[in-house]
Amino acid sequence: MKKSFYAYMSRLKHIKRWGLMRNNMEEDVAEHTFTVTMLAHALCLIRNTYFGGNVEEKDVLCAALYHEAGEVITGDLPTPIKYFDEDITQSYKKIERHAEERLVSMLPEEMQGKIAPYVLQEVDDDVRVIVKAADRLSAYIKCMEELKSGNTEFKKACARTKEAIEAMELDEVSYFMEHFLPGYALTLDELN
Numbered sequence: 001m002k003k004s005f006y007a008y009m010s011r012l013k014h015i016k017r018w019g020l021m022r023n024n025m026e027e028d029v030a031e032h033t034f035t036v037t038m039l040a041h042a043l044c045l046i047r048n049t050y051f052g053g054n055v056e057e058k059d060v061l062c063a064a065l066y067h068e069a070g071e072v073i074t075g076d077l078p079t080p081i082k083y084f085d086e087d088i089t090q091s092y093k094k095i096e097r098h099a100e101e102r103l104v105s106m107l108p109e110e111m112q113g114k115i116a117p118y119v120l121q122e123v124d125d126d127v128r129v130i131v132k133a134a135d136r137l138s139a140y141i142k143c144m145e146e147l148k149s150g151n152t153e154f155k156k157a158c159a160r161t162k163e164a165i166e167a168m169e170l171d172e173v174s175y176f177m178e179h180f181l182p183g184y185a186l187t188l189d190e191l192n
Contacts, residue, residue, distance in 0.1 A: 005106040005115075008072050017076050018142070021157070024149040029068050029076060032138060040064035040134035042180070046172040047130065053172075059118075059127045066118040067131050070099035133173050136165045141184055148185065 013030040044060040047053030068076075074095055082092050097120070104116045117123055123131075143158035165173060183191065 002106060003108060005103060008103060008106060009069065011072050012068070015071050015076055019076060021146075022151065022153050024146055024151045027142060029071050032142075033065060033068055035138045035141070036067060036131065036134045037061060037064040039137050039176075040131050042176060043130045043134055043137075043170075043172045046175050047126075047170075050175060051171045053126070055124075055126045055130060059123055060130050062115075062118040063121065063123045063127050063131045064134060066115070067121065067135060069103055069119045070096045073099035073102060129168070129170070130172070133165065133168055133170055136161060136168070137173065137176065140165055141181075144184055 012033060013028050015029040017027045017029060017032055040060050041057065041064070044053070044055050044057050047055055048057075077092060082089060100119050100121075104112050104119050107115060121128065140158065140161040143154040143161055146154035147158055165177075
């Protein structure tokens with residue numbers, strides 16, 4: 001149905017993440033999207049400020065904002081399933097693409113060209129890498145928070161996610177992890 005794009009997007013708050021794990025603090029895709037958008041913006045600023053980058057902030061923000069858009073139709077498929085083998089990965093990518101195209105079709109034609117590149121993730125490689133790094137960083141922070149609350153179920157996920165982040169070898173991520181990540185281990189009183 002035309003013009004239902006934003007109504008669909010608002011339903012991201014109903015899609016739960018980490019479905020295979022016992023969560024002390026549930027997270028929905030809307031919350032995750034906010035965190036990824038904030039982190040992606042930070043990574044973009046760090047790259048542009050300290051490491052000679054010239055990445056367009058608007059593109060990073062929009063790509064991050066819509067990076068999980070298709071999940072409003074598909075739901076969240078847990079990473080261990082999504083990447084179990086190459087056939088499943090490729091099949092799921094087709095499903096995701098179909099969902100993303102369907103969402104774009106829900107916009108008036110005059111608006112589709114402005115939003116489609118972000119929903120379909122047809123953006124510059126630097127933008128894509130920053131958003132992927134922010135997505136992984138968000139998952140790592142979630143794992144850290146669960147461990148901090150005593151939920152050891154996230155121990156392996158935390159280690160695997162940290163390895164994946166480090167394997168990206170991005171200066172802006174290393175900078176964030178050194179300068180900003182320690183704050184996530186503090187209590188509210190310690191932050192003040």
